[in-house]
Amino acid sequence: MAALGAAGAPAILQTRGLTKTYAGVQANVDVDFDLPTGQIRALIGPNGAGKSTFVGMLCGRIPATRGTVMFDNKDISRLPAHRRIRLGIAYTFQITSVFTGLSVRENVALAAHRAGGTEATVTEVLARVGLSDRADQPAGDLSYGHQRILEIAMGLAQKPRLFILDEPTQGLAESEVAEFKALIRGLSGTTILLIEHNMSVVMETAQFITVLNHGAILAEGTPEQIRANPHVQAAYLGTEDA
Amino acid sequence: MDRALALHLGVIAALGLAYFVLPAYHAGNLARIMVLAIYAMGFNLAFGYTGLLSLGHALFFGAGMYGLALSMQHFGAPTLPALLIALVASALVAAVVGALALRTKGVAFMIVTLMFAQAGYLTALYFSAWTRGEEGFVLPQALRRFAGFDLSSAAGRYFAALLLFALTLLLIGAIVRAPFGRALIAIRENEPRATMLGYDVQRLKWFAIIVSGTISGLAGATYALLFGYAGASFAAVPYSILPLLYVLLGGAGTTLGPLVGTAFMIYLFDLSSSLTDAYMLIAGVVLVLLTMFLPQGMLGTLRKRALPWLP
Ligand SMILES: Nc1ncnc2c1ncn2[C@@H]1O[C@H](COP(=O)(O)OP(=O)(O)O)[C@@H](O)[C@H]1O
Ligand SMILES: [Mg+2]
Numbered sequence: 001m002a003a004l005g006a007a008g009a010p011a012i013l014q015t016r017g018l019t020k021t022y023a024g025v026q027a028n029v030d031v032d033f034d035l036p037t038g039q040i041r042a043l044i045g046p047n048g049a050g051k052s053t054f055v056g057m058l059c060g061r062i063p064a065t066r067g068t069v070m071f072d073n074k075d076i077s078r079l080p081a082h083r084r085i086r087l088g089i090a091y092t093f094q095i096t097s098v099f100t101g102l103s104v105r106e107n108v109a110l111a112a113h114r115a116g117g118t119e120a121t122v123t124e125v126l127a128r129v130g131l132s133d134r135a136d137q138p139a140g141d142l143s144y145g146h147q148r149i150l151e152i153a154m155g156l157a158q159k160p161r162l163f164i165l166d167e168p169t170q171g172l173a174e175s176e177v178a179e180f181k182a183l184i185r186g187l188s189g190t191t192i193l194l195i196e197h198n199m200s201v202v203m204e205t206a207q208f209i210t211v212l213n214h215g216a217i218l219a220e221g222t223p224e225q226i227r228a229n230p231h232v233q234a235a236y237l238g239t240e241d242a
Numbered sequence: 243m244d245r246a247l248a249l250h251l252g253v254i255a256a257l258g259l260a261y262f263v264l265p266a267y268h269a270g271n272l273a274r275i276m277v278l279a280i281y282a283m284g285f286n287l288a289f290g291y292t293g294l295l296s297l298g299h300a301l302f303f304g305a306g307m308y309g310l311a312l313s314m315q316h317f318g319a320p321t322l323p324a325l326l327i328a329l330v331a332s333a334l335v336a337a338v339v340g341a342l343a344l345r346t347k348g349v350a351f352m353i354v355t356l357m358f359a360q361a362g363y364l365t366a367l368y369f370s371a372w373t374r375g376e377e378g379f380v381l382p383q384a385l386r387r388f389a390g391f392d393l394s395s396a397a398g399r400y401f402a403a404l405l406l407f408a409l410t411l412l413l414i415g416a417i418v419r420a421p422f423g424r425a426l427i428a429i430r431e432n433e434p435r436a437t438m439l440g441y442d443v444q445r446l447k448w449f450a451i452i453v454s455g456t457i458s459g460l461a462g463a464t465y466a467l468l469f470g471y472a473g474a475s476f477a478a479v480p481y482s483i484l485p486l487l488y489v490l491l492g493g494a495g496t497t498l499g500p501l502v503g504t505a506f507m508i509y510l511f512d513l514s515s516s517l518t519d520a521y522m523l524i525a526g527v528v529l530v531l532l533t534m535f536l537p538q539g540m541l542g543t544l545r546k547r548a549l550p551w552l553p
Contacts, residue, residue, distance in 0.1 A: 061434070061437075061438065081437050081438060082437050082438075082440050082441055082442050082443070085437075085438060085439065085440035086440045091438050093434075093438070097432060097434060097435045097438075098432070098435065099431040099432050099435060100431070100432075101431050102427070102428075102431060106424070109424075110424065110425070110428050110436070110439060111439050113421055113424075114425075114439050114440045114441055115439075115440065154439065158439070158440070
């Protein structure tokens with residue numbers, strides 16, 4: 001039987017009891033999380049809440065201390081990162097990580113080809129994110145903002161079923177943030193898990209929001225529900241739970 | 243035909259012509275350079291393209307050398323089977339050493355590969371009843387033939403070296419543009435990113451070591467075959483360091499850098515040894531200067547400054 005997410009649609013991703021302890025620091029504690037297929041979900045929370053750790057455990061970059069991760073009703077908890085990616089997960093790092101010594105086109109091609117894409121995929125993705133005229137430049141020569149966009153392009157080129165983005169708009173200019181919002185909204189069919197600090201991005205793109213605080217889920221709901229939630233406001237103001 | 247392939251074919255053709263143009267002494271040198279350049283090309287696949295700094299490639303060179311020389315010397319194997327035995331031996335050694343050494347990274351990887359090579363060297367000494375240790379043994383001239391050609395003659399040696407050099411260069415040229423080679427470059431450039439694109443980094447590195455070790459073994463076997471000698475000094479530490487020097491000098495991660503670097507170093511040793519006994523010192527000084535002023539090696543610098551398409 002297909003597991004059902006909170007919204008009733010089958011969940012593409014589920015975690016149960018997911019926990020990470022770093023030498024005594026409890027970064028994530030027993031996180032039970034359901035992400036329905038096709039949803040755009042924002043994951044928010046104060047700095048150090050454990051957001052990056054959580055998504056790191058989803059894609060296998062960070063080994064979990066305990067707990068399970070189910071992707072498409074398959075237990076992927078024991079799979080190494082590259083095997084999880086091959087199942088249809090794409091991931092962008094919080095700290096920009098591209099192949100700076102290689103051309104922009106080669107960056108996207110490395111992503112596309114591994115996922116079965118062709119040169120046409122590469123050309124199409126470059127055009128979609130507006131990097132076509134920089135395709136032959138070394139990625140290291142791009143501005144910071146363009147490097148972040150390149151990393152998103154690499155994710156798109158993988159044609160993922162689940163796209164995890166860790167603070168993709170961090171450090172982007174206003175115009176680039178606007179383009180990013182449009183890009184995300186234009187991705188029909190892809191489930192998106194977006195860690196984001198920029199509230200305008202969260203409110204305008206996310207259909208549903210999960211708030212993480214001190215490594216545990218503090219609240220979940222629609223943007224309106226989250227905005228009105230006094231616990232969330234308290235967490236962001238830095239006071240203890242109201 | 244694209245520029246990279248045209249360049250490779252041009253270099254091969256030029257090397258073929260060189261035999262008829264150069265004085266015999268230099269043609270002899272060039273034969274040796276081509277064989278050692280095969281070794282450097284093998285090393286370059288691991289170091290220059292995958293970013294794996296092994297300090298133990300003499301083990302693979304030695305496995306190829308002994309694979310060929312022992313099977314010829316003690317079992318009378320003809321050239322082609324002996325060459326195949328050499329390739330299988332070096333591939334197996336590389337597969338085992340790679341599987342173990344790749345559990346480590348960085349400095350630990352350097353040390354582990356160095357240790358394996360040292361163990362291989364000591365093994366060659368231990369079985370000196372067969373290998374005659376440091377002193378080595380000379381391969382009977384009668385065995386060093388292939389398809390009617392005498393590989394101990396100047397021409398036989400030169401063109402055999404050229405043939406194997408050419409095959410290796412074309413193979414490397416094809417590998418580095420194929421998905422496999424591009425994935426290796428991705429690993430060198432940013433391993434976590436490559437993993438998070440779905441590349442099985444550990445397995446790709448292992449394959450890289452196996453191909454690199456087999457090509458190094460081919461070089462060792464070719465050396466024994468063409469120069470008629472196998473000895474344990476070829477499996478010792480200096481023979482692990484030399485390909486690193488050749489590749490650094492010529493340009494790591496370029497297809498022709500190994501040839502250029504090998505030629506440069508061989509002539510540098512040659513010239514400086516005629517001036518002074520301390521030729522290693524001169525070679526060292528020149529190396530320090532080159533790495534200070536050309537940190538990407540000759541062809542790496544050329545690619546960066548003028549010819550971005552250089553393979
Ligand atoms: N590699 C690590 N070693 C030790 N502690 C870590 C490590 N990574 C993260 N942490 C700690 O885990 C907690 C959660 O971090 P992180 O997941 O990066 O939070 P967020 O992404 O929400 O800002 C923080 O207290 C952080 O200091
Ligand atoms: Mg974070």
